[in-house]
Amino acid sequence: MNGTVTGPPRRPLPLRSLLVQSAWSRRRDRRGFWFIAPFLLFFVVLMLAPLGYAIYTSLYTTRIIGGTVFTGAANYTQTLESGQFWSGVIRVIIFAAIQIPVMLAIAFFFATIFDLGVARYGTLFRTIFFIPFAVPAVVGAVMWSFLLEPQFGPFVHLANSLGFHGTDYFSSGLILPTIIVIVIWEWTGYNMVILYTALRSVPRDVIEAAILDDTPLWKIILKVKLPMVRPAIVLLVFINTIGALQLFTEPLILYYFEPQAISTNFTPTIYIYNTAIAGGQYNLAAAAAVILGVVIVIISVSSLFARRRRSEV
Amino acid sequence: MPSTSRLSWPHRPGARRIAGRTAAGLAGAVTLSLLAACGGGSPSPAAAGSSSASASASSSATLVAGGSCKNSSATKITFWAWVPGLGRAVNEFNKTHPSICVTQEDVGAGSPEYVKIADALKAGSGAPDVAEVEFDELPSFEVTHNVVNLVPYGANKYKSQFVPWAWKEVSQGPAVYAMPGDAGPMAFYYNSKLLAKYHITPPATWAQFASAAAALKKADPSAYMTNFAATDLQWLMSLMAQDNAWPFAYSGGSKVTINWTGPAQMKFAAYWQKLISAKEVNGTSDVSATSFADMDKGIDASWLSSAWGPSYFAPDAKQSVGDWRAAPLPQWTAGAHVAANWGGSTYPVFSQSAHKAAAATFAEWLNGTTASWTITKTAPSSLFPTFLPLLNDPTYKNITVPVSGSSHPDQTFTAAAGNIQGVPWPPFMTEALTQSATVFAGVLSGKETLAAAFRNFQNVLANYARQQGFTVSG
Structure with missing residues (x-):
C-alpha cells in the first residue's frame, strides 16, 4: 500500500542466521504459548470440546424404545x-x-x-x-x-x-x-x-x-x-x-x-x-x-x- | 395476568391448570419469572391483577418449604412442585413425621420441571425424590422406567380413597406409579344472564348445543356460544375423550396406537368444523386475556371449562360477576352422564431416590390423607380433589364464589368427577403439546379445517413415535 507495511526488499539470509532465527523463534513460540494459554484453555474447553461433542452426539440416536445406537449419517440425512x-x-x-x-x-x-x-x-x-x-x-x-x-x-x-x-x-x-x-x-x-x-x-x-x-x-x-x-x-x-x-x-x-x-x-x-x-x-x-x-x-x-x-x- | 399463564416453552397449557384456582395460584404457575417480574410493574391491563400475587410467583428454583427440620438425623427428601401454598402441607408433614424431612423446591411449572427431571435422570443424579407430574406426562416417565412402583410401599391401601379413573391413570397393570393429586372435571360454564336474555337453556346434548349456538348467532351476531381453542391440545383431547374419540391407545411398552383419523375422530372434527365454519364458535385461544375478556363482555356465552376454571376467570370478571353458572357438559347420547377431565397432577417417586420408602410415605400422605387435603383445598393452593372423602364432603360441594353468585358450581364439578373415564396418555405428550400449537394454528385462523389438522397431526406424531422406536398402529 504506502510502503510502511512491506519495507525494503530482503536479501536471502545465510543458512546459519536462518537456523539461529528459527531456533530463537521456536523459543519465542514456547514462551508465547503461555501467554495464549488462558485463551486456548477456554477455547478448547468451551468451543472445540462442545463442537466435537455435538458432532459425536449427532452420529448416534437415542430412542425411548431401544436406547442409544450408532446411526452414522442418519440424523444428517433426516x-x-x-x-x-x-x-x-x-x-x-x-x-x-x-x-x-x-x-x-x-x-x-x-x-x-x-x-x-x-x-x-x-x-x-x-x-x-x-x-x-x-x-x-x-x-x-x-x-x-x-x-x-x-x-x-x-x-x-x-x-x-x-x-x-x-x-x-x-x-x-x-x-x-x-x-x-x-x-x-x-x-x-x-x-x-x-x-x-x-x-x-x-x-x-x-x-x-x-x-x-x-x-x-x-x-x-x-x-x-x-x-x-x-x-x-x-x-x-x-x-x-x-x-x-x-x-x-x-x-x-x-x-x-x-x-x-x-x-x-x-x-x-x-x-x-x-x-x-x-x-x-x-x-x-x-x-x-x-x-x-x-x-x-x-x-x-x-x-x-x-x-x-x-x-x- | 392470563397472558403470563401462557409462559412456557414448549407450550404447556396444563402447567397452569393444576396450579390452583385463585389469582395467586395463577401467578404461582408462571413458569419464567420473566413476565411475572414485568407484570408487577407493568401498566398493561393484561398484567393487571398479577402484581399482588407476583410475590408468590416462582423463580427458577425457589426453596418453598422445609428449609430447616429440627431432627438433623431425619431422612432427607427433596420434593419438586409448583402449586402455590403446597409448602404449608409440606411443613405439616415435617411436623408430624419427625423421622423424615421434606424440602420443597419450585423449579418451574410443567415443562421446565420435566426437562430438569429428565436431564437429571439422564445424568444419573440430581433428580428429586418426589415431584409433581401432570397426569398426561406420567407415562413419559413410566416408559423410561424412571418412576417407582408404589405398590411395595403400600399404595394399594389408598386405592379405595380415590376416584377410579384417577387411580387408573396412575396405574399400569398391577403397578401404581404415582399418587393421584388434583383434577379438573369439566362442565358447561355459562353466562346465565346472556343465555336467559335470548331464551336459551343450557343444552343437555351436543345437538342442542349446536342449535343453541345457531340461535344465539341469529339473535346476536356479535356473540358466540363458546370459544373453540383448537390449539389447546389438552382441552381438545378432553372433549374428544368425552365423545369416545380418544386418539391414543397405550398400555406401556413399545406398542402405541395413534388414531386421529378414525371415524369417531373425524365425526368429532366434523361436528366442530360446522360450528367453526358458521362462525358460531369463537376461534381464540383459551385461558387467555382475550378469551376472559370475551366472556366478561358477553361475546362468549359459555366456556367448556374445568373445575379450576371459575377461579382462573374470576380476576378478569368485572361486569359479569355473579352471572356464571355450571351445568354438566352436553351429552352425545341423550340421557347419558359422561364427563371429562382437563388437567391435574400426580406425585411419583423417582427411581434415583435413595430413600424410596420415605419418599413414598410423603407422596401417600400428601395425596391420601384428610390432614393434607384440609390444607391444599384452601387458597392459594385451592386444589380440586381426586380424594373421595373430600369429594363427597357436602361442605366442599356447597362452596360459593362471587363470580358464580349464590350458585354452587362445585356441585356440578364434583358430580362430573365421578363420571370421567380414565384415558391412556401416550408416552410423548411433551412433543405432542409442542407440535400442536403449530399444527392447529390454522384452525383458529380459518386457514385449515379441523379434520385436515387431525390428519396432519396424525402424521407428525406417528413419524415421531416411529423415530423413537415405537411400533405404531393407526
Whole structure:
C-alpha cells in the first residue's frame, strides 16, 4: 500500500542466521504459548470440546424404545430431507433479505446526518440511538410484545385510529414484519455507530476537494463517502447475515405472547431447540446444529473471499 | 395476568391448570419469572391483577418449604412442585413425621420441571425424590422406567380413597406409579344472564348445543356460544375423550396406537368444523386475556371449562360477576352422564431416590390423607380433589364464589368427577403439546379445517413415535 507495511526488499539470509532465527523463534513460540494459554484453555474447553461433542452426539440416536445406537449419517440425512428445517432456513433468509438492507439504509442515513454535524447535540442523540442495543434482546422483545399485544397494545389502537381495523401484529401474515421491526429497532444504533466511525475516517481532503469542485452534497454522500465506507458496510452485511441465521430470542419471546404465531420450526435455531427440548431428540438436534453451523461457515468464507478479491481484507 | 399463564416453552397449557384456582395460584404457575417480574410493574391491563400475587410467583428454583427440620438425623427428601401454598402441607408433614424431612423446591411449572427431571435422570443424579407430574406426562416417565412402583410401599391401601379413573391413570397393570393429586372435571360454564336474555337453556346434548349456538348467532351476531381453542391440545383431547374419540391407545411398552383419523375422530372434527365454519364458535385461544375478556363482555356465552376454571376467570370478571353458572357438559347420547377431565397432577417417586420408602410415605400422605387435603383445598393452593372423602364432603360441594353468585358450581364439578373415564396418555405428550400449537394454528385462523389438522397431526406424531422406536398402529 504506502510502503510502511512491506519495507525494503530482503536479501536471502545465510543458512546459519536462518537456523539461529528459527531456533530463537521456536523459543519465542514456547514462551508465547503461555501467554495464549488462558485463551486456548477456554477455547478448547468451551468451543472445540462442545463442537466435537455435538458432532459425536449427532452420529448416534437415542430412542425411548431401544436406547442409544450408532446411526452414522442418519440424523444428517433426516435433517437435510426435513422440510421443517429448511422452511425455517428459508424464513430467516427472507428475513435477512428485508431486514438488513432496510436497517443499513436507516443506519447510514443517521450516520451521515451525525457525520455532517448538522444535528445539534449529536453526541447525545448518538447515545440515544445506541441505547436499544444496550437493552438485552429479551427485554426488548418483551417490551415490543406488550406494545403490539392484540388486545391492549397501544400500537393496535394506533392502527385502528389510522383506519386499519382488526390489525393483529401477531397474525401469520404480519409476524415476520413484526420481528423485522423489533430487530431493526434493536440493531440500527449499533450499525449506525460503526458506519459513523467509518464515515469519520474518510479523509477530509477528499471531501474538501469535492466541495471545491462544487459537487452537490447528495453526490458527496452517495458517490464519495458511501464507496469509501463500503468495507464497513460489507462487514455489517456479513455480521448481520450470521445474526439473522441465528434468529432466536425475539421469536421465542413472541411465542409466549402468541403461541400460534411462532411455529415450532419458525427459525432453524428454534427448530433445533424444540427438537432437543420438547422432542427429546438431542442427537437429531445436534445434527441440525452442525448443519446450520456449516451453512454459516459457508456464508462467512464466501463473503471473506468476495472481500479479498476486492482487496478489502 | 392470563397472558403470563401462557409462559412456557414448549407450550404447556396444563402447567397452569393444576396450579390452583385463585389469582395467586395463577401467578404461582408462571413458569419464567420473566413476565411475572414485568407484570408487577407493568401498566398493561393484561398484567393487571398479577402484581399482588407476583410475590408468590416462582423463580427458577425457589426453596418453598422445609428449609430447616429440627431432627438433623431425619431422612432427607427433596420434593419438586409448583402449586402455590403446597409448602404449608409440606411443613405439616415435617411436623408430624419427625423421622423424615421434606424440602420443597419450585423449579418451574410443567415443562421446565420435566426437562430438569429428565436431564437429571439422564445424568444419573440430581433428580428429586418426589415431584409433581401432570397426569398426561406420567407415562413419559413410566416408559423410561424412571418412576417407582408404589405398590411395595403400600399404595394399594389408598386405592379405595380415590376416584377410579384417577387411580387408573396412575396405574399400569398391577403397578401404581404415582399418587393421584388434583383434577379438573369439566362442565358447561355459562353466562346465565346472556343465555336467559335470548331464551336459551343450557343444552343437555351436543345437538342442542349446536342449535343453541345457531340461535344465539341469529339473535346476536356479535356473540358466540363458546370459544373453540383448537390449539389447546389438552382441552381438545378432553372433549374428544368425552365423545369416545380418544386418539391414543397405550398400555406401556413399545406398542402405541395413534388414531386421529378414525371415524369417531373425524365425526368429532366434523361436528366442530360446522360450528367453526358458521362462525358460531369463537376461534381464540383459551385461558387467555382475550378469551376472559370475551366472556366478561358477553361475546362468549359459555366456556367448556374445568373445575379450576371459575377461579382462573374470576380476576378478569368485572361486569359479569355473579352471572356464571355450571351445568354438566352436553351429552352425545341423550340421557347419558359422561364427563371429562382437563388437567391435574400426580406425585411419583423417582427411581434415583435413595430413600424410596420415605419418599413414598410423603407422596401417600400428601395425596391420601384428610390432614393434607384440609390444607391444599384452601387458597392459594385451592386444589380440586381426586380424594373421595373430600369429594363427597357436602361442605366442599356447597362452596360459593362471587363470580358464580349464590350458585354452587362445585356441585356440578364434583358430580362430573365421578363420571370421567380414565384415558391412556401416550408416552410423548411433551412433543405432542409442542407440535400442536403449530399444527392447529390454522384452525383458529380459518386457514385449515379441523379434520385436515387431525390428519396432519396424525402424521407428525406417528413419524415421531416411529423415530423413537415405537411400533405404531393407526
